[in-house]
Amino acid sequence: MSGEERNIRLCLAYDGTGYSGWQRQPEARTVQATVEACLKRMTSEELTLHGAGRTDAGVHALGMVANFHTRTSIPVHGLWRGLNAMLPADIRILKVQEADPRFHSRYSATGKAYRYDLYTGPVQQPTRRLYETHVPCRFALDPVLRCLALLRGTHDFSSFEARGSRNPACTNGRGAVRTLFHCSCTPGPEPESWSFRFLGDGFLRHMVRNLVGTLLLVARGQMTTDEFSTVLQARNRSLAGPTAPARGLFLEQVFYGPLP
């Protein structure tokens, strides 16, 4: 509790299987609370870890970013080693850096990249079951690609937002309007596996999972590209498809500064 105040930026990865998501909640095992508890033990300070976003229960992260303010004198390498020694094996700290005092993991972010992994064959490899969603189906790629082309750009994504989830304090007055710079669907590493990727300036609650759930209707021939376009324009959640399961979703990266 002695030195100058420092702003420390963490990049971390986690297997979301055993967590009720990122955000601290009473009586639930969450990633934020788990990392905060280790930081409090190391620094003997009451501190808050600010995450770049709130992943849901079961969602994984390959490159979440978070920051906290502290007066500890422990060097960044010591924080990195100490956290990885104390944390459970399903959370790993990839990087610890000193950050500008004004850096905030959420408000400074310029974009995020999510991946959603899917397996459409008849029987899934058990070693993949926690990291890709299994939907045995015929998967028609062409109409999916046409829908992804419609999604690129700036839209009101209300149709793909979880009901009753809007927190006006978090949206900076932009409502449900977000920009998707990149969206793709490519074959995954195994036959009949697929990876969706979305790069945007921000994402509404459940947005990626609702997009994937609706695109799956298109892939299976249960919704046409025209109907998908209507859903997007309608700004009405009840027209879109179901929310795809959490296990296939990965927060890949959070961007600060110019996007790729």
Added chain:
Amino acid sequence: MSGEERNIRLCLAYDGTGYSGWQRQPEARTVQATVEACLKRMTSEELTLHGAGRTDAGVHALGMVANFHTRTSIPVHGLWRGLNAMLPADIRILKVQEADPRFHSRYSATGKAYRYDLYTGPVQQPTRRLYETHVPCRFALDPVLRCLALLRGTHDFSSFEARGSRNPACTNGRGAVRTLFHCSCTPGPEPESWSFRFLGDGFLRHMVRNLVGTLLLVARGQMTTDEFSTVLQARNRSLAGPTAPARGLFLEQVFYGPLP
């Protein structure tokens, strides 16, 4: 208990994390016992499931083969559906076929392919922790490739056999002599990840894990290629390196007939 005796061949995959290996043991959760219990419920017969090999605790299988004799009239598709409905999610039946009465998953096998996955970077992605071994180290590929070239062909692999493990009934009189038709080490899907592959006519207990543990000494500069050659020729387990952890090992495929 009515019809003709049938010989049924299964191809199955499992996540070995939650199992004390393949082979039935009192008071342990094993893959063989778990699948047998489902088969007994479905057929109301006392039967034995013969596996092509015995994977150790924590070892995964992408394509284990097993067979059993039965008089049930349930068609193969019904067995496939029924087993996958009853089995836990970490065991999946990929294929069920009628087999020749003389087919035996172990004695008829002409070869097996194993893969061993490794990550050598400083921090491992938590979603990979159960499926690749984490050894943070400098990994020198060239000397490893020279050692793999020495392993190809027919050798007495006593130096790489688990101590006290020989069951003379299982070796068909060939002792510790086995033939490796193919062995390789290639970069894995992520930077600093590596995959070893071994295709042979048979493998001694812990052979792949002992080979990988010793090749890791070579990769880190703790053993020369010449020393590795001496270890192979010595037929002495105490000269080889440690047994690499189970979690990185996958039984990829069992072959019947000509090898690839």
